[in-house]
Amino acid sequence: MRNRIQYALLVFLGLFIFILVVVSGYLVFQWSNLTLNSRVSVAASLVGVLGTLVLATATVWTALQNQVLVDERVKEAEKPIIREELEEILIPYHEVVRNNIEAVEGSSVIDWGSYSPRKSLAFDGMHTSKSEPVSLLQTDDVHLYTRLERDAPRLWKMIQTHDYLLNEIADLGGQINSLLEPAVKRYLEDHSLLSEFDEGGIRTLNGAIFKQIDQYSDQHEHAEIWSEHQDELCRILDEVAADEYEELQEEIDRYRTHCEELSEELVERRVSLQNEYSIPVEDEEKPVEFV
Numbered sequence: 001m002r003n004r005i006q007y008a009l010l011v012f013l014g015l016f017i018f019i020l021v022v023v024s025g026y027l028v029f030q031w032s033n034l035t036l037n038s039r040v041s042v043a044a045s046l047v048g049v050l051g052t053l054v055l056a057t058a059t060v061w062t063a064l065q066n067q068v069l070v071d072e073r074v075k076e077a078e079k080p081i082i083r084e085e086l087e088e089i090l091i092p093y094h095e096v097v098r099n100n101i102e103a104v105e106g107s108s109v110i111d112w113g114s115y116s117p118r119k120s121l122a123f124d125g126m127h128t129s130k131s132e133p134v135s136l137l138q139t140d141d142v143h144l145y146t147r148l149e150r151d152a153p154r155l156w157k158m159i160q161t162h163d164y165l166l167n168e169i170a171d172l173g174g175q176i177n178s179l180l181e182p183a184v185k186r187y188l189e190d191h192s193l194l195s196e197f198d199e200g201g202i203r204t205l206n207g208a209i210f211k212q213i214d215q216y217s218d219q220h221e222h223a224e225i226w227s228e229h230q231d232e233l234c235r236i237l238d239e240v241a242a243d244e245y246e247e248l249q250e251e252i253d254r255y256r257t258h259c260e261e262l263s264e265e266l267v268e269r270r271v272s273l274q275n276e277y278s279i280p281v282e283d284e285e286k287p288v289e290f291v
Contacts, residue, residue, distance in 0.1 A: 075277055081147070082277050086270060088144055093136055093159065094266040100133035101259045104252060111207035112248060113177030117166040133255075135163045152269055158262045165255040172248045173210075179241045180206055187236060193225060209233050 103110070110132050117135040136159050137145070149156040184206060188194040197205065201222060208216070208226060212234055216223035226233070237245060273279070 079277055079279070082273050083279065085144065085148065086273065086279065088141060089148060090266050090270040090273070094263060094270070096134060096136060097162070097259050097263045097266065101256060101263070103131060103133050104256050104259070108211055111210050112169065112173035113180065113206050113210045114203060115173050116170050117163065133166055135166055137163050155265050155269055158258070158265055161258060162255075162262055165251065165258060169248065169251050169255060172244060172251060176210070176237075176241045176244045176248060177206060179244065180209065180237060183236045183240045184209065184233065187229075187233065191229070193229075196222065196225065205233070209237050 115132060117133070145156070148159075181202065185194060185202065188197060205222065205226075215230075216226045220226075
């Protein structure tokens, strides 16, 4: 609305000047054909028009200056709201997204079969982990999301998509795990090894198959079993869930690409707001702590 008012005032002034120039040009062209009295009358009229132009210019200039003052006051009043968005969403979300990219790039250490998007990003001083990706939408300050959806709908949609993709990955991992676990138990039973594993041991074994690890630690109670049966156990994943595992890898790649785009969008809005509201970068960059 403020920009429209400024635009309308400038258009009015420009149109007024244009008409004055056209009329003045016509009169100058016809000057030699005018009588002395007509010339005096025209000159007086031009002086009056110039006075009107000066008055109109001063009026428009005053209106624009007043609008600038209003804009500055509005921005000053909005600063606490903008700072809140910077501190609660833009800066911490960017830190977490970059961390999530790093975690996914090392996804061979993540047990996707038991993965669940954790809500451990803390907007109240809590910590998050670098070991696996975490969700973004987890603050109780609904008003922050309402404003973001209104002011930056594209960014808001990308944040929602981020969490949706993580849930899709978790669901796929769960599906694969539900196919893998009974097949692994059958293999262990066929080789008279099932009694060596409790439920926790089975979960650890499934995770090792998912991550395709080379070996257990020497101190692990199942290190010898894994060393002897690793190839056969890892082959089970291809036998029972090859298509699902391929889909999981594609979804992880899609998620990584989306995170890169989201990271850029978060930085772009942060810089834009800091420039528009004259908020120094150093005042707002408070990195999220990780453990």
